[in-house]
């Protein structure tokens with residue numbers, strides 16, 4: 001099997017999330033079955049959103065994260081917030097409700113369909129304090145020292161250049177600013193079969209780092225008071241569907257034992273919530 005290449009990873013991730021954005025749009029126009037809407041809502045409550053929060057985002061906004069960073073970020077009125085990999089804008093709209101009219105939320109995503117959907121959702125509900133910018137989180141289209149808070153939800157694991165993402169995050173934060181990141185990390189090394197597999201990458205597994213390596217990168221970037229504020233088991237069925245497993249089995253001619261190895265690996269996936277600060281005096 002070949003090593004995954006940085007550009008190839010971005011291309012495939014963008015293509016796949018483009019399709020996801022198109023599916024999300026169908027929720028908005030009522031084209032999808034009630035069942036799929038319920039599934040999306042169900043998933044969101046499972047990963048930590050309240051019914052109230054789910055009701056308070058524009059229709060057509062789908063949470064694709066692995067936790068609820070908003071609940072842990074102690075957001076204050078008037079703050080400026082940047083969301084890395086904002087998708088259809090789920091966390092951005094929740095954050096916008098909290099920062100109020102004097103605050104600002106900037107969502108950044110590299111998938112054009114995600115940005116289009118998010119902008120349309122903002123327009124529909126007349127959100128004036130949220131904007132969505134097309135760009136890569138490794139080269140943020142955001143000025144230096146502007147954000148009080150940077151959030152991200154199940155995105156950095158998809159980046160092939162995680163050090164760059166944290167350096168960019170540090171750059172856009174004001175001195176004393178904070179991060180609240182929700183992401184998938186691993187408690188043990190991935191089976192080789194999964195590590196080299198693009199579908200597994202898109203499912204937020206193959207790009208995930210070991211927890212200790214993830215925390216080390218944040219510390220080495222210069223963040224202080226790095227604290228794990230939450231972690232929970234993230235089942236493999238949220239990352240790789242049975243359909244994908246079947247595809248792996250056929251494509252890679254896997255034995256039942258190898259399939260079992262992949263299923264069991266699911267217990268090593270963790271949804272981590274990390275808080276940290278950019279030093280005040282730099």
Ligand SMILES: C[S@@+](CC[C@H](N)C(=O)[O-])C[C@H]1O[C@@H](n2cnc3c(N)ncnc32)[C@H](O)[C@@H]1O
Nearest residue numbers: 017063064065085086087109110111136137153
């Ligand atoms: C799993 S979804 C999460 C979306 C959103 N945070 C949420 O909770 O609903 C991942 C999102 O990250 C975006 N993404 C992945 N890699 C990215 C990168 N390198 N730069 C910018 N966006 C990226 C994808 O386009 C997709 O919208």
